[in-house]
Amino acid sequence: FGLGSETGIDLPNEVKGRIPDRQWKQDFWEANKDAWCKEGKKGGTYVQQIAYESCLEGNQLKAYDSINYSIGQGDVLVTPIQMATAYAAISNGGTLHEPTVGKAVISPDGKTVQEIKPKVSGKLPVNAQTIKDLDKGLRSVVEPGGTAAWRFGGWPQDKIP
Incomplete structure (x- = not known):
């Protein structure tokens, strides 16, 4: 992970x-x-x-x-960026990426100077069903009936990629 x-x-x-x-x-x-x-x-x-x-x-x-x-x-001992990277891999089907600070370098006039492409750093060491189960479990925590649903009610998760 x-x-x-x-x-x-x-x-x-x-x-x-x-x-x-x-x-x-x-x-x-x-x-x-x-x-x-x-x-x-x-x-x-x-x-x-x-x-x-x-x-x-x-x-x-x-x-x-x-x-x-x-x-x-x-x-x-784990860092917040390690946890974010692991959760992102669960969410995307198992691919670990090197995190980056930005998606692109933009010039002062708003033009893209350089795109920063994601780099694959590995795969989670579990099968696809385990990843689906983890993802479902994580989602169910914030859905109605989940232990954190009260806190995330109204959060527009479907609008966030």
């Missing part, structure tokens, strides 16, 4: 974010283990107990890691 990677947007200093994996967890543990072991105490305060457990097995993925990662919490 393009998360954890640079999108290629034509702006400086883009950050890629982070989708944690086993190697990231191991590296993070190695960088913090000494501090956790120093502060940790079995049977101590809640914070000391967390540090103690992290000292012993902070490099192991736990069930709570999966829960946090699945909802975009914890150690997951």
Whole structure:
């Protein structure tokens, strides 16, 4: 879905974010283990107990890691442009594009000097039915009966490409 990677947007200093994996967890543990072991105490305060457990097995993925990662919490870091790119790909049938700041360069007299064509950067790693299901689920949230319908009532989505 393009998360954890640079999108290629034509702006400086883009950050890629982070989708944690086993190697990231191991590296993070190695960088913090000494501090956790120093502060940790079995049977101590809640914070000391967390540090103690992290000292012993902070490099192991736990069930709570999966829960946090699945909802975009914890150690997951994504940027708004990564999310916009992913949602756009769901909406267009699965094609990831490099985002751009503009569609064209326009001269002071209003003439198009240069069109900025979209560049394909990949495809979503899911089948067409999954993309349809995701799109339907996202739409249903804002339609009558959806959990956010009250907020988007009257929004002219059919007028926005």
